[in-house]
Amino acid sequence: MSTIYIEAFSGMSGDMFLSAFAALDNSYDILRDLPKKLGLRDAKIKISDVNKNGIVCKHVKVIDLNNTKKEHHRHLSDIQHIIDNAEILDTAKKIAKEIFLIIGKSESEIHNIPLEEIHFHEISGVDSIIDIVGCAILIDKLGIKKTYSMAVCTGFGFVNTQHGKLPVPAPATADILRDIPCYTGDEPGEKITPTGAAILKYLNPDFDVPVLIRKKTVYGPGEMSFVSPNVLRLSICELNNKQEKIFVMETNIDDMSGEFLGIDFQKDLMKNGAFDFYLTDVQMKKSRKGVLLTCLTNKKDIKQLSNFILENTTTIGVRYYPVNRIYLEREFKKFNSTKYGEVNIKVVTTPTGKKRMKIEYDDLVILNKKWKLPLQTLKQEIIKTINFEELYT
Numbered sequence: 344m345s346t347i348y349i350e351a352f353s354g355m356s357g358d359m360f361l362s363a364f365a366a367l368d369n370s371y372d373i374l375r376d377l378p379k380k381l382g383l384r385d386a387k388i389k390i391s392d393v394n395k396n397g398i399v400c401k402h403v404k405v406i407d408l409n410n411t412k413k414e415h416h417r418h419l420s421d422i423q424h425i426i427d428n429a430e431i432l433d434t435a436k437k438i439a440k441e442i443f444l445i446i447g448k449s450e451s452e453i454h455n456i457p458l459e460e461i462h463f464h465e466i467s468g469v470d471s472i473i474d475i476v477g478c479a480i481l482i483d484k485l486g487i488k489k490t491y492s493m494a495v496c497t498g499f500g501f502v503n504t505q506h507g508k509l510p511v512p513a514p515a516t517a518d519i520l521r522d523i524p525c526y527t528g529d530e531p532g533e534k535i536t537p538t539g540a541a542i543l544k545y546l547n548p549d550f551d552v553p554v555l556i557r558k559k560t561v562y563g564p565g566e567m568s569f570v571s572p573n574v575l576r577l578s579i580c581e582l583n584n585k586q587e588k589i590f591v592m593e594t595n596i597d598d599m600s601g602e603f604l605g606i607d608f609q610k611d612l613m614k615n616g617a618f619d620f621y622l623t624d625v626q627m628k629k630s631r632k633g634v635l636l637t638c639l640t641n642k643k644d645i646k647q648l649s650n651f652i653l654e655n656t657t658t659i660g661v662r663y664y665p666v667n668r669i670y671l672e673r674e675f676k677k678f679n680s681t682k683y684g685e686v687n688i689k690v691v692t693t694p695t696g697k698k699r700m701k702i703e704y705d706d707l708v709i710l711n712k713k714w715k716l717p718l719q720t721l722k723q724e725i726i727k728t729i730n731f732e733e734l735y736t
Contacts, residue, residue: 345485348555349492349548350576353530354565357474357538359575362403363563364481367577373484374403374477378469380430381476385409386469393564396572400562403477405470417463419447422472431480438545439479445541449518471538478542491555491580492548494524498534516540524550530569551642553587555580587670590640592617592648592663595625597633599657604634608655615651616644639668675703681728683710683721688729702726 347367351359365371371390378386389404426439451458463471497512497520504513511533512520519540528534535543555578563575596604604622612620617638627633636656640648640663649661671691679685686706691699702725707718714721 345487346489346491346555346580346582347485347487347546348552348557348578348580349490349543349546350578351493351496351535352576353496353528353534353569353571353573354567355495355535355539355543355575356565357471357478357536357542358403358405359563359565360539360542361474361477361481361563362401363561363575363577364478364485365403366401366561366563367559367579368481368485370481370484371401371403373480374473377473377477377480378405381425381473382428383425383469383473386473388473395562395564395568395574398562398564398572398574400564400574402564402566404566405473407469419443419458419461419463422463425472426476429476431476432483435476435480435483438482439476442475442479442541442545445519445544446515446537449515449537453514453518474538475542482546485579487546490546490548491552492543492546492550493552494526494550495520495540495543496528496534497525498530498532499527500531500533502533512540513537519544530571532567532569534569551588553582555582587668588642588665589668590642590645590663591637591666592640592645592652592661593635593637594652594656594658594661595627595633595635596656596658597627597631599634601634603656604636611651611655612638612648616640616648678725678729681725683714683725686710686725698731700729700731 361374365374375388375390377388378384385408387406387408389406391402391404392399393402422443423440426436426443429436446463447458447461450456450461450463454461497516500511501508502511502513503509511531512525512535513533515537516535519537520535523543557578557580560576560578563577565573565575567573609620617640620636620638623635623637625633625635636652636658638648638652642665645663649663652658652661671693673689673691676688676690677685678688687703689701689703691701693699702722707721710716710721711718716724
């Protein structure tokens with residue numbers, strides 16, 4: 344399972360992704376055999392060293408042996424047939440078809456033509472097919488599960504296509520890039536192609552980049568040259584799990600019975616994205632007594648959690664803001680060396696390496712119902728039986 348970080352300084356295209364993915368896993372031999380496995384006898388792979396503003400890296404280029412200027416007009420079904428009959432893993436086939444489907448849906452919307460009737464131009468040649476299928480194979484092989492990315496530079500101006508001169512980014516590219524943060528940059532030219540955009544879209548990157556620890560960094564060059572180095576930088580990363588960015592969400596409630604903020608409401612807060620919360624008595628304007636509800640949550644759960652609060656309290660607004668959190672490493676261990684039954688124990692490690700442990704409260708409640716003993720008594724009796732040396736190793 345891999346986490347990758349994408350940085351595109353001047354360009355993002357299918358061959359740049361392919362070159363970078365191959366460098367991450369040193370999978371050039373796999374790519375050399377790919378035309379044969381796809382049944383595309385009129386293509387071969389050329390791998391060469393290039394220098395982009397002093398950055399030396401390998402470029403993977405697909406060469407059309409039949410006619411490099413030949414126009415291709417394959418339908419989506421034709422491309423899917425090639426993929427289905429390829430000698431590659433089914434998981435890679437699925438990824439490749441999803442990437443082509445992203446492009447197909449955008450082309451269908453732009454040209455107002457049913458998806459099954461769309462015929463591709465620039466991306467139906469052997470180069471684009473191999474770029475996308477090759478990336479699919481390597482995404483699958485690398486086990487990429489989480490992707491972060493910097494904002495995308497699109498460039499500006501116009502580009503010549505089979506449909507004539509079109510604005511940059513091309514309409515299909517612009518459609519694929521919906522909901523993705525972009526900027527034009529300060530240099531004209533097409534900086535991202537439909538193929539590059541579709542691969543990025545498939546990876547579903549998070550643009551709110553946390554603290555990352557780079558373990559390996561490679562470069563995938565593009566054929567064009569710009570003032571900035573035309574390379575795509577990919578890094579395999581690890582999250583710095585001791586520090587993360589979270590969000591504080593809070594609201595003031597002054598005209599609602601405290602009964603409605605009880606245990607059921609609090610459980611539902613956790614179900615809807617809060618991983619911690621607290622209630623504070625406050626005095627509001629006009630000396631009204633109120634409650635400040637404060638929740639900790641992740642960015643992806645902000646909308647769901649705010650909707651829940653607005654639906655289930657009398658407040659008419661919530662506020663949220665990002666904060667950085669430093670926390671201790673923790674792990675949960677099951678402990679069953681007691682006559683009372685199994686409990687989960689949370690073990691945390693302090694910055695100096697010391698260990699602390701805590702029996703989970705919910706487990707004590709369950710045992711309390713079974714044994715009819717006070718919670719504090721149960722806790723003390725279980726602690727007496729714990730082998731701390733074994734627990735902390």
